[in-house]
Amino acid sequence: MEELLKVFDKNALIVGFLAVGLLAYLSDLFSKKVLNGRIPGSAIAIFLGLVLGYVGGVFTGGDKGLSDIPIFRGVGVLGGSMFRDFAIVATALGASFLLIKKSGLLGLISLIFGILIFFVSGVAMAWLWGYRDAVSLATIGAGACTYIVGPVTGAALGASSEVIALSIAAGVLKTIAVTIFTPILAEKISLNDAGSAMAFGIMGTSSGVAAGLAATDPKLVPYGAVTATFYTGLGCLLCPSLLYYLIEILL
Amino acid sequence: MLIYGVALLSFSYLLGQWLGELLGKLIGINSNVGGVGFAMIILMLLKELFERKGWWKHEMISGIDFWNKMYIPVVIAMAASLNVKAAISSGNLAIVAGIIPVILAFAFFPFLMKAFKHN
Numbered sequence: 001m002e003e004l005l006k007v008f009d010k011n012a013l014i015v016g017f018l019a020v021g022l023l024a025y026l027s028d029l030f031s032k033k034v035l036n037g038r039i040p041g042s043a044i045a046i047f048l049g050l051v052l053g054y055v056g057g058v059f060t061g062g063d064k065g066l067s068d069i070p071i072f073r074g075v076g077v078l079g080g081s082m083f084r085d086f087a088i089v090a091t092a093l094g095a096s097f098l099l100i101k102k103s104g105l106l107g108l109i110s111l112i113f114g115i116l117i118f119f120v121s122g123v124a125m126a127w128l129w130g131y132r133d134a135v136s137l138a139t140i141g142a143g144a145c146t147y148i149v150g151p152v153t154g155a156a157l158g159a160s161s162e163v164i165a166l167s168i169a170a171g172v173l174k175t176i177a178v179t180i181f182t183p184i185l186a187e188k189i190s191l192n193d194a195g196s197a198m199a200f201g202i203m204g205t206s207s208g209v210a211a212g213l214a215a216t217d218p219k220l221v222p223y224g225a226v227t228a229t230f231y232t233g234l235g236c237l238l239c240p241s242l243l244y245y246l247i248e249i250l251l
Numbered sequence: 252m253l254i255y256g257v258a259l260l261s262f263s264y265l266l267g268q269w270l271g272e273l274l275g276k277l278i279g280i281n282s283n284v285g286g287v288g289f290a291m292i293i294l295m296l297l298k299e300l301f302e303r304k305g306w307w308k309h310e311m312i313s314g315i316d317f318w319n320k321m322y323i324p325v326v327i328a329m330a331a332s333l334n335v336k337a338a339i340s341s342g343n344l345a346i347v348a349g350i351i352p353v354i355l356a357f358a359f360f361p362f363l364m365k366a367f368k369h370n
């Protein structure tokens with residue numbers, strides 16, 4: 001046993017490949033046998049991933065979900081930003097440049113609406129919860145955009161660490177919500193072609209958009225990703241500056 | 252060769268990320284702006300160029316396609332490494348501020364599509 005653990009420890013990323021492969025296989029089996037394929041296996045696997053992330057957090061008290069458990073360290077490497085971004089870029093292989101150019105304007109408009117909707121409603125929630133200072137309001141509103149925009153904004157404005165933690169939590173929950181709701185609601189909002197996938201960048205969170213689209217229809221991933229990837233940057237630009245000043249003026 | 256495809260993908264990735272960092276610095280924020288998006292566009296442009304030159308070979312494509320197909324497993328691994336517990340247990344405000352805006356955005360999305368199709 002000790003030897004096996006040593007092998008696992010030395011080869012974390014390989015263990016990660018195996019663990020994710022097994023999870024994907026079990027999810028696919030569950031999708032086909034139990035649900036008759038009504039929910040795609042990848043959607044179940046992503047959802048189970050979130051559940052395991054929760055379980056990992058409960059067991060270790062760490063902040064990286066399952067990958068805080070030593071033998072699953074490699075899952076964190078595989079799911080880290082380097083592999084995530086690398087794989088997202090590779091999805092461009094299946095995208096048509098022509099379609100992206102055609103829907104570029106729609107993508108841009110959706111980005112701006114996306115930042116505004118999430119920021120304003122995030123600020124409104126914080127207001128309802130009793131926050132009245134512009135710094136905290138803007139930080140929580142930024143957290144509603146993504147879990148990166150939140151802390152970047154909070155740090156720039158000098159928000160308290162409690163508020164920054166709150167903004168990260170809101171951002172992570174947003175990613176989870178987009179991941180789960182997208183495959184469920186895709187049909188209802190006619191999210192079914194390149195153009196609508198690019199407009200779906202309105203949701204921001206490139207992890208959530210890409211995960212949600214992957215569970216909906218993998219062909220749509222590159223179109224959603226190409227817009228969503230600009231969202232965090234635009235959010236980091238607007239939230240601590242223009243949007244923060246707007247709140248200050250309104251207060 | 253397979254590695255040519257992987258190398259081309261890596262080249263696009265690094266160049267895109269670099270542009271993203273530069274753009275972030277240019278507009279004065281400490282963050283990468285659209286690095287992944289730039290990388291995707293660079294990869295697509297290189298693909299067009301390679302196709303035109305006749306360099307776009309099957310084996311090279313499979314080097315990129317491997318990572319294209321690894322995308323969903325990577326997302327599963329990412330979901331499993333999120334701080335789900337802290338997010339759920341950090342209070343009602345985090346939950347509300349995380350979820351209500353998503354519902355609003357879903358409700359708004361069809362209007363955006365409709366408005367855009369009219370024009």
